[in-house]
Amino acid sequence: MINPTEYVPKCYYPRVSTYWWVARWAYLKFILREVSSVFVAWIVVVTLLQIQALTRGPAEYEESQKWLASPLIVALNVISFLFLIFHTVTWFNLAPKAMVVRLRGKRLPAAAVAAPNYAVWVLLSAAVAWIVLRS
Amino acid sequence: MANRITLQIGRYHPEHDPEPWFESYEVPSRKEWVVLDALNYVKDHVDGSLTFRWSCRMGVCGSCGMMINGVPKLSCATFLSDCAPGPVRVEPLKNFAILRDLVVDTSDFLVKLAKARPWIIRKVEKPLDEEYFQTPEQVDAYKQFSMCINCMLCYAACPVYGLDPLFMGPAAIALAQRYNMDSRDEGAGERMDILSQHDGIWGCTFVGECTKACPKKVDPAGAIQQYKLTASIEWVKALVLPRGAT
Numbered sequence: 399m400i401n402p403t404e405y406v407p408k409c410y411y412p413r414v415s416t417y418w419w420v421a422r423w424a425y426l427k428f429i430l431r432e433v434s435s436v437f438v439a440w441i442v443v444v445t446l447l448q449i450q451a452l453t454r455g456p457a458e459y460e461e462s463q464k465w466l467a468s469p470l471i472v473a474l475n476v477i478s479f480l481f482l483i484f485h486t487v488t489w490f491n492l493a494p495k496a497m498v499v500r501l502r503g504k505r506l507p508a509a510a511v512a513a514p515n516y517a518v519w520v521l522l523s524a525a526v527a528w529i530v531l532r533s
Numbered sequence: 534m535a536n537r538i539t540l541q542i543g544r545y546h547p548e549h550d551p552e553p554w555f556e557s558y559e560v561p562s563r564k565e566w567v568v569l570d571a572l573n574y575v576k577d578h579v580d581g582s583l584t585f586r587w588s589c590r591m592g593v594c595g596s597c598g599m600m601i602n603g604v605p606k607l608s609c610a611t612f613l614s615d616c617a618p619g620p621v622r623v624e625p626l627k628n629f630a631i632l633r634d635l636v637v638d639t640s641d642f643l644v645k646l647a648k649a650r651p652w653i654i655r656k657v658e659k660p661l662d663e664e665y666f667q668t669p670e671q672v673d674a675y676k677q678f679s680m681c682i683n684c685m686l687c688y689a690a691c692p693v694y695g696l697d698p699l700f701m702g703p704a705a706i707a708l709a710q711r712y713n714m715d716s717r718d719e720g721a722g723e724r725m726d727i728l729s730q731h732d733g734i735w736g737c738t739f740v741g742e743c744t745k746a747c748p749k750k751v752d753p754a755g756a757i758q759q760y761k762l763t764a765s766i767e768w769v770k771a772l773v774l775p776r777g778a779t
Binding site for chain 2: 408409410411412414418419421422424425428432492495496497498503505
């Protein structure tokens with residue numbers, strides 16, 4: 399039951415600025431990390447469009463290659479690539495926070511948890527590069 | 534003449550001021566002084582009406598958290614010499630209602646803390662003459678999270694809490710995790726019901742600033758992400774196993 403005589407102090411409630419995320423580099427980095435998801439989605443869409451063009455025959459595929467070579471799409475893909483790297487690095491660096499891996503009762507250091515992620519990333523990238531560049 | 538440094542201190546009197554404002558004070562800057570010493574100097578020698586919380590002066594009680602040059606810090610653990618040449622801007626903790634000067638309203642945090650049930654829950658208590666033994670590994674599992682001093686610096690660092698006051702917040706979830714990880718505790722299910730809601734762990738977007746702000750290296754951001762992992766596994770178990778996760 400609420401006591402009607404209970405003391406309720408007068409307070410000032412500060413408002414959070416719309417631009418709170420530019421106040422500190424750490425907040426801006428967080429927002430950039432969140433935004434990077436949009437670019438990840440874009441790359442997925444581009445890949446799906448390429449696969450679709452491939453299934454529709456050589457002419458359609460040639461057309462899609464021309465579209466990919468247009469300056470606007472190249473610029474967009476370069477930006478997306480940089481965001482993709484940022485997304486991956488920040489994601490791998492955060493992984494040790496969520497995963498507590500113990501070996502003989504002792505928690506593995508963060509670097510030991512993140513390292514296998516980077517190793518798989520490098521291996522897969524090398525495999526893709528080999529497949530694409532061997533011809 | 535001794536070195537001096539200027540403090541710009543946030544002032545707010547609920548009966549006179551429509552909003553907070555800053556007042557500047559020049560204080561001696563001694564090598565061994567922390568910001569709290571400078572505030573006490575102002576209180577004792579310049580303006581006795583300046584209001585702020587403090588107690589232990591040694592980073593244990595968690596009372597003297599403030600925004601110092603825009604960063605949440607314990608004023609007893611921030612040396613004036615590290616803020617030289619100044620001015621040093623001292624404000625009340627961000628994301629909380631201001632009661633007066635540097636004093637904020639902690640009620641919201643205390644309500645949320647109680648909701649997280651930060652105590653050992655047992656289905657059946659052992660008799661008083663029996664002990665609960667723990668191996669060093671079992672203590673290690675929760676020790677880091679048990680270092681929390683409820684200073685609320687993590688709440689001031691968390692933009693999610695600033696934007697959504699319903700969010701449970703870093704310290705309350707870290708303390709829930711402290712008891713979940715304790716081998717003596719049997720209350721993880723009860724806590725999961727409360728913390729797996731939207732305003733609990735899923736409200737966290739992993740900004741990570743709570744962990745950086747923590748003066749005791751509790752790593753609340755890590756606690757929340759680990760809790761998310763546990764909650765997801767429990768959800769899958771409940772979906773797949775015929776009798777649920779229990």
